[in-house]
Amino acid sequence: MADTASADAAEQVLASRPDKAQLIEKLVAKLPEHVILHAEEDLRPFECDGLSAYRVLPMIVVLPETIEQVQIAMQVCYANDVAVVARGAGTGLSGGALPMENGVLLSLAKFKQILDIDTANRRATVQPGVRNLAISEAVSHLGLYYAPDPSSQIACSIGGNVAENSGGVHCLKYGLTTHNIVELEIVTVEGERMTIGSEALDTPGYDLLALMTGSEGLLGVIVQVVVKLLPKPERAQVVLAAFDDVRKAGEAVAAIIQAGIIPAGLEMLDNPAIVATEEFVHADYPTEAAAILLCEVDGTHAEVDEHIADVREVVEREGATEVRVSRDDAERAIFWAGRKAAFPAMGRISPDYYCMDGTIPRKALADVLIGIGELSEKYGQRVANVFHAGDGNLHPLILYDANIEGELERTEEFGGAICELCLEHGGTITGEHGVGVEKIDQMCVQFPPDELTQFHAVKQAFDSKGLLNPGKAVPTLHRCAEFGAMHVHNGELPFPELERL
Amino acid sequence: MQTSIIPQLRNTPDGEEADRILRACTHCGFCTATCPTYQLLGDERDSPRGRIYLIKQVLEGETPTQKTQTHLDRCLTCRACETTCPSGVEYAKLADIGRDLVEQQVERPMHERVIRWLLRHIVAYRNRFAFFFALGHIFKPLLVGPLAPLKQKMPPRRKALAWPSAENAQRTMIVLDGCVQPVAAPNTNAHAARIFSELGVRLIAPKASGCCGALSQHLAHREEADDFARRNIDAWWPYIEDGAEAIVLTASGCGASVVEYGHMLRNDPAYAEKAARVSELARDLSDVLADEDLSQLGDLGHGRQVAYHPPCTLQNAPQLHDNVAEILTQAGYQLTHVRDPHLCCGSAGTYSILQPTMANQLRENKLASLQAGDPDVIVTANIGCQLHLESAAGVPVRHWIELLEPAAAA
Numbered sequence: 001m002a003d004t005a006s007a008d009a010a011e012q013v014l015a016s017r018p019d020k021a022q023l024i025e026k027l028v029a030k031l032p033e034h035v036i037l038h039a040e041e042d043l044r045p046f047e048c049d050g051l052s053a054y055r056v057l058p059m060i061v062v063l064p065e066t067i068e069q070v071q072i073a074m075q076v077c078y079a080n081d082v083a084v085v086a087r088g089a090g091t092g093l094s095g096g097a098l099p100m101e102n103g104v105l106l107s108l109a110k111f112k113q114i115l116d117i118d119t120a121n122r123r124a125t126v127q128p129g130v131r132n133l134a135i136s137e138a139v140s141h142l143g144l145y146y147a148p149d150p151s152s153q154i155a156c157s158i159g160g161n162v163a164e165n166s167g168g169v170h171c172l173k174y175g176l177t178t179h180n181i182v183e184l185e186i187v188t189v190e191g192e193r194m195t196i197g198s199e200a201l202d203t204p205g206y207d208l209l210a211l212m213t214g215s216e217g218l219l220g221v222i223v224q225v226v227v228k229l230l231p232k233p234e235r236a237q238v239v240l241a242a243f244d245d246v247r248k249a250g251e252a253v254a255a256i257i258q259a260g261i262i263p264a265g266l267e268m269l270d271n272p273a274i275v276a277t278e279e280f281v282h283a284d285y286p287t288e289a290a291a292i293l294l295c296e297v298d299g300t301h302a303e304v305d306e307h308i309a310d311v312r313e314v315v316e317r318e319g320a321t322e323v324r325v326s327r328d329d330a331e332r333a334i335f336w337a338g339r340k341a342a343f344p345a346m347g348r349i350s351p352d353y354y355c356m357d358g359t360i361p362r363k364a365l366a367d368v369l370i371g372i373g374e375l376s377e378k379y380g381q382r383v384a385n386v387f388h389a390g391d392g393n394l395h396p397l398i399l400y401d402a403n404i405e406g407e408l409e410r411t412e413e414f415g416g417a418i419c420e421l422c423l424e425h426g427g428t429i430t431g432e433h434g435v436g437v438e439k440i441d442q443m444c445v446q447f448p449p450d451e452l453t454q455f456h457a458v459k460q461a462f463d464s465k466g467l468l469n470p471g472k473a474v475p476t477l478h479r480c481a482e483f484g485a486m487h488v489h490n491g492e493l494p495f496p497e498l499e500r501l
Numbered sequence: 502m503q504t505s506i507i508p509q510l511r512n513t514p515d516g517e518e519a520d521r522i523l524r525a526c527t528h529c530g531f532c533t534a535t536c537p538t539y540q541l542l543g544d545e546r547d548s549p550r551g552r553i554y555l556i557k558q559v560l561e562g563e564t565p566t567q568k569t570q571t572h573l574d575r576c577l578t579c580r581a582c583e584t585t586c587p588s589g590v591e592y593a594k595l596a597d598i599g600r601d602l603v604e605q606q607v608e609r610p611m612h613e614r615v616i617r618w619l620l621r622h623i624v625a626y627r628n629r630f631a632f633f634f635a636l637g638h639i640f641k642p643l644l645v646g647p648l649a650p651l652k653q654k655m656p657p658r659r660k661a662l663a664w665p666s667a668e669n670a671q672r673t674m675i676v677l678d679g680c681v682q683p684v685a686a687p688n689t690n691a692h693a694a695r696i697f698s699e700l701g702v703r704l705i706a707p708k709a710s711g712c713c714g715a716l717s718q719h720l721a722h723r724e725e726a727d728d729f730a731r732r733n734i735d736a737w738w739p740y741i742e743d744g745a746e747a748i749v750l751t752a753s754g755c756g757a758s759v760v761e762y763g764h765m766l767r768n769d770p771a772y773a774e775k776a777a778r779v780s781e782l783a784r785d786l787s788d789v790l791a792d793e794d795l796s797q798l799g800d801l802g803h804g805r806q807v808a809y810h811p812p813c814t815l816q817n818a819p820q821l822h823d824n825v826a827e828i829l830t831q832a833g834y835q836l837t838h839v840r841d842p843h844l845c846c847g848s849a850g851t852y853s854i855l856q857p858t859m860a861n862q863l864r865e866n867k868l869a870s871l872q873a874g875d876p877d878v879i880v881t882a883n884i885g886c887q888l889h890l891e892s893a894a895g896v897p898v899r900h901w902i903e904l905l906e907p908a909a910a911a
Contacts, residue, residue, distance in 0.1 A: 041568055045545045045554035052502055052528035063544060090545065091530040110543035129543060131534055154585070155534040280587050344529040347588025351524040352502070402503035403524070 009466030010459075011476060013083045016102055020059055023080060023104075027062065030072045037061040046105055049090040049097040050152070053354065053408055054437055058085070058099030063107045067193065067223050070106065074221065075191035077104055083467050084189075086217045088128060088160030091152045093343075093355050094436030096164060096216050096472055103470075106221065108159050114138050115224070121199065122229040123182065128159025128222050132166075135227060144229040147174035150432070151340045159222045165214030167432035169265035169296075169339065172390035176432065178213040180228045186212065186220035189463045199226065211458070216434050217469035219462040233298035236264060237308050238335045241315040242289035242322040246270060246373075249291035250366030252318035253389040256295060257362060259314050261307050265296040266390030267339050270369070272349070273384040273397070277338035280345045285338055286322055293320075293389065294335055342386040343397065350382070350399035354411045357439070358422030359393045359431035371421050372396050379414040381407075393431030394422065420445060435473045443473075444480035452477060502526045507562040514768055515598045519560055522595045525588045526553055532582035532592070537845045537863055538575050546572045549582035549592050556599030565603045573600050575856060577849040577863075578719060580817035584843070594764075597723060604721040613855075617720050620851050624681060625712040625729070631684045656888050662691040670703035674789070675737050675782075676749045677759065680712035682884040689751050689884070689900040693786060696905050697749075700793050704749065709736035713755035714765075719850050727769070730762045734775050741782065748783045751902065753883040754850060756821050757814035759783040784822075785815060786902060787882065791824035795831060798905060802834030808876035809836055809901065810867065810890065812883035813845050825882055825901050832905060837874025841866075848889035860889070868894055880904060 020038070027036050037043055038060050048055040062073045077084050083103035090097055090109075099105040111127035114135065118124070119142055124135055132153040136145040149168035150156055156166070162184065167176045174180070183197040197209035212219055243249040249268055256266060269277070270291045278285045285292060293315065297307040312323055326332040338345075346353040360368050369385060372394075376383045382399040396418055400411045419429045419442040429435070429442040443452070455474045459466070475483075504523045510516035532549040533539045539548035546555065546568075555569045573596065582592050609617070623629045637644065637655055644652035674697065676690055683690065694704040714729030737748060750756035763780035766772040807829055815823045826836055847853055847863030871879050872895060879894055880901035881887050891898040 039566075039568070041555075041558065041563065041566055042546065044558050044563075045551040047554075048528060050529055089530055089533060090550075107543075107545070109545065112540070112543055133534070152529065152531065155530045155532075280589070341531075341587035344527050344531060344587035347525045347527040347590070353527065403505075 009464065010470040011478065013081070013466050013470045014100075016081065016083070018059070018080060018082050018102055023076070023082060024060065026076050026080065027060070027073065030076065031062070031064070031069055035063045035065060035069060037063065046087070046090075046099060046107070049087065049092045049095060051093050051095040051098070051355075051436070051438060053352070053402065054095040054098050056099050056101055058105040059102055061099075061105045061107060063110060065110050067187065070108075070187050070221060070223055071191040071193065073104065073106060074187055074189065077467060078190050078465070081465060081467065083470050084221070085469050086159075086163070086221045088157040088163070089131070089155050091156040092160060092164060092434065092436065094164075094357070094430070094434045094438040096434050096436035096469070097160075098437050098472070100471070108221070108223070109157070111159070111223070117142070119144070122231075123199065123226050124229055125224065125226050126158055127224060128162075129157045132156050132158060132161055139229055140232075143232050145232050146180065146227055147171075147230050148177050148180050151343060153340075158225050158227065162213050162222050162225055163215065163217050164434040165432065167388065167391070167393065169267060169336070169388065171432075172266055172388065173262050173264045173298075174230065178210050181209070181213065181225055182228060183226035184209060184212055184222055185224035187223050188220050189465065189468050193223070194220070197226075214434070216436065216473040218459055218473055219468065221468075233264075234300045235304045236296055236298035236329075236332060237304050238294055238296045238326040238332050239308060239311045239315065240285075240324040240326075240335055241293045241295070241320040242286045243291045243293070243319065244289065244321050245319070246291045246369050247366040248319045249293055250369055250389075252293060252315050252320065253365055254362045255314050255318050256311060257390065259310060261297065261310055261314075263295045263311070263390055264298040265294065266388070267294045268292070268385070268387055268389035269294075269339065269342065270385040272382060273342055273386040274338075276349045276384060277342045277345045279348050280341055281334065281337040283334045283338040289321065294339055296332070339386065343395070346384060346397055346399060350401065352400050352402045352408075353384075354398040354400060354415055355433070356394065356396045356398070356415050356418050357430045357433040358396075358419055358427055359391070360422050360425045360427030362389075362392045364425040364427070365389065365392065368394065368421060368425055368427075372418055375414060375417050375421070379410060379417075381411065381414060388431070391431070392427065416442060437472055440472065440475045440479070441483040443475050444483050449477050449480070452480070502528055502557075504557065504561070506560045510560060515601075516560070519556070519595055519598050522591050523553065523557055523560075526550075526590045527588050529587070531585050531587060532590075535581040535585045535843055537577060537579060537581065537847075538859065540844070541859070541862060547575055549576075552576055552599070553590070553592065553595060556595055556602075559599060559602050559606075565606055567607055570603050570607045570609070573603060575859060577813070577845045577847070577852055579813035579845040579849060581813060581843050581845070584817045597718060600721040601723060616855070620854065621717055621720055621722060621725065624851075625716045627678070627680050627683055627711055630680055634684050656685050656891060659686065659688060661687045662695070664691050665695050665698040667694070667698035667703040670698060670701050672702045673740065673743070673745045674702055674704055674747045674749050675740050675745045676704045676706050676751060677713060677733070677755055678706040678710055679752060679755050679884075680716070681888075682752050685888055686884055686900060689902060692900070692902045692906050693749065693751050696790075696902065699797070705740060705745075707736040707740065713758040715754055715758040715850055718758065723765075726758075727765055730765055730776065731772055733759070734762065734772060734779055737779065738775060741778065745782070747789055748779060749786055749789050750783060750821075751786045751900070752885070753785055753812045753815040753818075753821060754885050756783060756785050757818035760818060760820040780820070783820075785882070787824040787828055788822040790828055795828065798832055800833035801905060801907060802829070802832050804833065804835050805878070806837050806874065806876045807834045807904070808839055808871040808874055808879045810839070810846060810871055810879060810881040810886055811842055812881055812886050813849070815882055816843065823882070825880075829880070829901060829904060834904060837876045840870040840873065846886050846890055848883075848885035850885060853885075853889050861893075864889060864893055872896065878904070
């Protein structure tokens with residue numbers, strides 16, 4: 001079976017051997033010398049993003065300071081058939097900004113300006129390197145905020161949020177990045193500027209804004225974003241409920257949603273996660289609990305009063321051993337602080353951790369958590385679970401030590417098994433962190449070849465040479481065939497029609 | 502994070518400590534959010550995470566060049582990254598190790614060597630600094646070229662206040678007299694001594710003590726810093742044996758250094774124990790005063806507007822505790838709202854002299870946020886910040902302790 005043209009192009013780009021010296025010369029001819037890094041000493045700090053298990057030394061790093069420089073860099077790479085990987089704050093957890101040894105890494109970190117705040121229309125126009133939290137900080141005095149709040153919001157930048165369609169604690173009620181932006185400006189692979197979306201709520205034609213959001217740097221380089229701002233709710237309050245059994249906590253999640261409450265956030269931490277984060281934030285989490293739920297409701301005073309009472313009733317009925325309600329915003333912030341710092345806090349109990357991102361129907365929560373526990377015993381590795389329970393987005397953190405030989409490989413296998421467990425329960429392999437390089441093989445399990453072929457056709461329409469972030473997010477059928485060869489599931493080879501190498 | 506430190510370093514105390522620190526880092530990037538240099542420059546190599554990587558390369562056997570040195574030099578050592586880090590990475594300790602290693606392998610250009618030598622051999626010694634300070638005032642017009650930033654930094658000469666006798670005091674505490682502060686702001690400790698004397702505490706500043714060692718430490722001469730620490734311990738020890746309750750630090754920059762004596766001298770059998778005891782006794786001035794009954798001071802502020810700049814060392818050194826805002830509020834002052842209090846003012850020890858461009862940009866930003874609330878006075882808790890801000894501020898900049906003396910507060 002023939003692969004698509006785009007997939008062929010991507011394979012060629014992946015295998016290409018561009019002349020580094022020549023490319024540097026061409027870039028230096030058109031760009032200031034200090035924005036081009038090519039010595040190993042300078043390149044090394046860029047070799048990975050937030051997923052440090054995967055590292056590749058980039059051939060060249062370009063640190064542009066203006067959109068014109070981004071365009072020039074793209075034009076030079078396009079003319080020379082060189083791949084480009086765009087990078088924002090480098091906090092991604094799926095290796096989406098993993099560099100290529102034969103490609104250019106394009107950092108957008110110098111684009112840090114908030115260009116315009118339009119209170120009448122509740123919009124902000126920002127450059128891609130603006131930190132997620134910096135937007136809310138800049139409009140806080142106007143009573144506004146930007147809703148999507150990934151846990152890394154202190155550091156992650158909006159360009160990366162768009163590329164990954166980031167969610168966060170509050171996306172259960174307020175949606176993902178795609179629901180909170182109205183317009184993008186991108187630089188195409190050819191180096192041209194293009195505006196996608198508009199200030200209006202809807203535009204005629206295909207919804208390219210939604211297509212671009214979450215495209216993981218495969219379709220264009222984001223250079224400007226217009227985000228929606230929301231009025232800060234009159235009040236927000238959090239219920240912290242402790243359970244002595246993970247199953248009860250999982251069932252309480254389904255019960256809250258079933259009761260017709262739409263929490264602003266509904267999160268769960270299991271015991272290892274509670275213990276590790278408590279060390280850092282001292283939020284007074286009950287460290288003996290098997291799991292805790294954090295359920296935030298927001299709105300008018302009357303709404304919040306009513307929903308807090310409802311949530312309390314539901315969790316008590318589901319067997320919560322302890323229920324606390326935040327008394328003020330300071331306490332609410334403390335309740336959340338542990339959750340938000342939970343991933344990196346694992347650095348305190350384990351030298352390395354591997355974060356998964358599977359999403360499952362809420363009703364399957366308890367079963368999947370128990371399944372993960374069984375896998376943990378099978379692989380002999382500890383797992384901490386911290387996740388967006390309300391939307392069924394799991395974040396199992398597999399703890400390991402990269403200095404022990406073979407442990408990363410075993411961890412990856414374990415991670416793959418968790419992904420498949422999610423799929424078995426009707427879920428998906430990623431909720432919000434993106435596929436990147438980390439979950440690319442599991443894409444072969446989630447999508448049949450025909451669908452992948454359509455993905456490649458979309459890519460072809462934007463980037464016929466396959467230069468933008470090749471090897472990420474959408475696997476070539478070739479790769480799936482190789483993955484299938486080494487990964488026989490339930491005695492069946494996926495893609496049986498493909499020839500094995 | 503995975504590490505493979507070269508064998509010749511791996512089993513040294515530095516190598517072991519660096520490995521421990523590196524392995525706690527998960528490369529999450531949270532630290533980049535509060536790093537003043539990354540926020541200004543947007544270059545990974547000027548972020549804590551990038552610097553950790555640069556240091557890791559050297560520990561893993563790569564030969565650094567001046568470029569690595571430049572990015573390490575640009576670090577303010579403000580330690581905002583440590584406060585932000587959820588994994589507990591002790592960045593400053595790693596930076597000290599890294600700077601030393603790079604210093605051994607990369608030779609600096611002559612003018613840098615000269616200015617660094619001068620800083621270590623003049624500024625760190627009270628009498629020499631006093632001499633040059635006086636000389637500087639005479640020859641101010643001649644400060645040009647690499648010395649020009651000094652001219653701007655030179656504060657006016659101030660008349661020294663009398664130190665109280667406090668003969669009847671029952672209690673004793675030690676105060677560090679340091680190097681720059683007694684010359685450039687001699688009244689900070691005098692004010693403190695007068696207030697303590699009213700509280701029944703005799704504050705003593707043993708003559709033999711001096712620079713805390715931070716200057717040498719940040720200029721990649723840790724052995725010299727250790728010597729300063731030993732000298733201070735020797736000067737203080739008799740008073741500690743006599744029952745001095747605390748070592749009061751009126752400059753938080755020095756405070757952050759003294760609280761680390763226990764760590765710095767942990768491998769020195771002759772001093773390890775004494776150093777640990779000194780670190781235990783070391784406390785910031787505001788922390789000590791917060792334990793005393795200050796109600797007798799009464800309403801000194803009468804609602805005067807004060808902008809407080811908490812020094813990085815007071816915010817980020819985990820052993821120091823900041824009670825300045827509470828004390829000033831209790832004394833009747835009104836604290837104005839200051840945006841981004843976590844960002845460094847650019848003083849950072851010798852930084853404002855060695856990295857004037859960055860330092861001045863940070864100061865400009867800091868003064869804009871400090872002056873936004875239209876204060877009558879700006880106060881801080883560290884001599885470095887005080888002098889650096891004073892040289893460009895539109896309102897007086899003082900040590901906060903001055904506001905607790907009725908005569909000075911007016």
